[in-house]
Amino acid sequence: MARTSASRRRATRGNKATTDKPPALIRLRQKRSGKEKRVATGFAWDLFLFAGFFGLPLFWRRLHAWGAVILAFWCIDLVIGRAPVSGATARMAEAVLFAAFFVLQLFLGFLGNRLTARNYLAHGWEIAPPVDLGTRRLIERWRLAS
Numbered sequence: 648m649a650r651t652s653a654s655r656r657r658a659t660r661g662n663k664a665t666t667d668k669p670p671a672l673i674r675l676r677q678k679r680s681g682k683e684k685r686v687a688t689g690f691a692w693d694l695f696l697f698a699g700f701f702g703l704p705l706f707w708r709r710l711h712a713w714g715a716v717i718l719a720f721w722c723i724d725l726v727i728g729r730a731p732v733s734g735a736t737a738r739m740a741e742a743v744l745f746a747a748f749f750v751l752q753l754f755l756g757f758l759g760n761r762l763t764a765r766n767y768l769a770h771g772w773e774i775a776p777p778v779d780l781g782t783r784r785l786i787e788r789w790r791l792a793s
Contacts, residue, residue: 670782673791674775675767683775686764688785695756699748705755708763709770713755720748761789 672685693704702717727740755762768774768791777783786792 668781670779670785673764673782673785675764675772676775677772679771684767684772686767687760689760691756691759691763694759695752698752698755698759708759709766710759710762713762716751720744720751764789764791 670688672687675684675686676682677684694708697704698713698717701721702714705711705714705717724741724744727737727744730737732740774786774791777786
């Protein structure tokens with residue numbers, strides 16, 4: 648009898664561990680058409696690696712304001728390259744701009760999926776009913792529930 652209860656406790660602990668961990672993605676559903684999208688929950692590698700290419704992944708995710716920030720950085724880079732300033736000043740400005748690009752891309756990598764989910768919710772999408780505890784906790788942590 649003691650054996651059965653111990654095995655039940657282990658099985659329960661195993662189930663709890665799998666339901667507590669964050670899900671790989673959150674499902675969003677459009678209210679009108681019923682169309683479904685999935686948003687990943689981890690690090691946004693596509694935004695970290697490729698957002699510097701004119702902000703294209705940001706525009707694809709409908710994060711137009713962040714895409715405009717990347718384009719503004721590109722415009723500043725063009726102006727710095729054409730400005731009649733000394734070489735040392737231009738190199739310093741380029742280094743500062745590179746650091747700003749890198750920090751922005753790190754920010755987008757860590758928070759890009761959360762921004763994407765919030766953007767979809769702001770445009771009429773809703774979260775598909777969460778089926779596990781991990782999804783519910785992620786929704787609370789990302790403050791997606793309205």
